[in-house]
Amino acid sequence: TDNTSAVVREFTKKYPFIKLIDQPNGGKASAVNAALDLAVGDLFAVIDADSRVDKHAIKVLVPHFNNEKTGAVISRIRVDAPKNFLERMQRFEYIMSSLTRLLMRNFGTLAITHGVLSMFRTSTLRQVGGFVKDKNNLTEDFEIALRMRRHGYTVEMEPCAVGYTCVP
Numbered sequence: 415t416d417n418t419s420a421v422v423r424e425f426t427k428k429y430p431f432i433k434l435i436d437q438p439n440g441g442k443a444s445a446v447n448a449a450l451d452l453a454v455g456d457l458f459a460v461i462d463a464d465s466r467v468d469k470h471a472i473k474v475l476v477p478h479f480n481n482e483k484t485g486a487v488i489s490r491i492r493v494d495a496p497k498n499f500l501e502r503m504q505r506f507e508y509i510m511s512s513l514t515r516l517l518m519r520n521f522g523t524l525a526i527t528h529g530v531l532s533m534f535r536t537s538t539l540r541q542v543g544g545f546v547k548d549k550n551n552l553t554e555d556f557e558i559a560l561r562m563r564r565h566g567y568t569v570e571m572e573p574c575a576v577g578y579t580c581v582p
Contacts, residue, residue, distance in 0.1 A: 419434065419436050422434045433452065435448045435449060435452070440547075440549050441548070441549035441550070441551065442529070442545075442554060443544075443545035443546055443547055443548070443549075443551055443554045444547060444549065446460055446544075446545050446554075447544045447545050447547065450536070450539060450540065450544050450545075453536050455536060456479075456535065456536055456537070457476065457479060457533055457534065457535060457536060458533070458534045458535075458536045458539055459472065459475075459531065459532070459533045459534075460527070460529060460531075460532050460533075460534070461529070461530070461531050461577070462529035462530055462579065464579060464580040465494075465529065465530045465531065465577050465578060465579045465580075466494065466577070467489065467530075467531045467575075467576070467577045467578070468575065468576040468577070468578070470574070470575070471489055471531055471575040471576055471577060472533070472575075474572050474574045474575045475487045475531075475533045475572050475575050476533075478570045478572060479533075479535055481568070483566065483567055483568050484535065484567065484568055484570055485534065485535055485538040485539075485542075485562035485563075485565075485567025485568060485569060486527045486532055486533065486534045486535075486538075486558075486559065486562060486567070486569045486570070487532070487533050487569070487570045487571070487572055487575075488515070488524075488526070488527055488528055488531070488532045488533075488569065488570070488571050488572070488575075489530060489531035489532070489571075489572060489575035489576055489577040490512045490515075490516075490571070490572075490573050490574075490575065490576050490577070491508050491511070491512060491528060491530045491576075491577055491578075491579055492505070492508060492576055492577070492578050492579075493505040493508055493579065493580075493581050494578035494579055494580050494581075496581070500581075501581050504581040505581075508579075512571075512573070515571050516571055516573055518571075519569075519570060519571040522568065524559075524568075524569045524570070524571060525556065525559045525560050525563055525569060526555055526556050526559050526569070527555045527556075527558055527559045527562075527569060528555050529555055530577035530578070530579045531575065531577035532555065535567075538562065538565075538567055539558075541565065542558070542561045542562055542565050542567075543561070545557075545558055546558075
């Protein structure tokens with residue numbers, strides 16, 4: 415309902431390698447699956463619209479895919495420019511969740527691929543069927559990670575890769 419399509423159309427004039435996929439709103443999973451259908455690279459990254467990534471983030475995620483059993487790698491999440499008390503509290507929450515995910519990674523139990531920045535092996539994502547197509551699914555990041563693990567793949571975390579998100 416916003417002006418995103420028009421903005422991206424203008425952007426693609428300057429950067430023709432960017433492709434706009436304009437479709438009715440079917441939820442995040444539908445949008446990600448539409449991009450997955452067109453993806454030609456070995457790796458596929460998912461980044462939420464309210465997020466941005468550190469300039470080195472992609473570079474440090476990629477080496478994890480040297481392990482054939484790695485299905486996905488997630489970044490650490492930071493709150494982007496917290497301004498008030500609530501945002502600073504959420505910043506602390508994100509610090510604790512990153513620590514917890516790092517511990518889970520070390521124990522081989524990590525099972526989430528958050529939207530701030532997650533990278534997947536494209537072929538693995540396709541093999542497990544992509545994201546669940548239910549428009550009302552609010553936990554597609556958790557569900558896809560569980561499905562990857564059920565198929566024998568690991569979900570890793572790279573603490574040097576940082577994604578920034580806006581918080582309410």
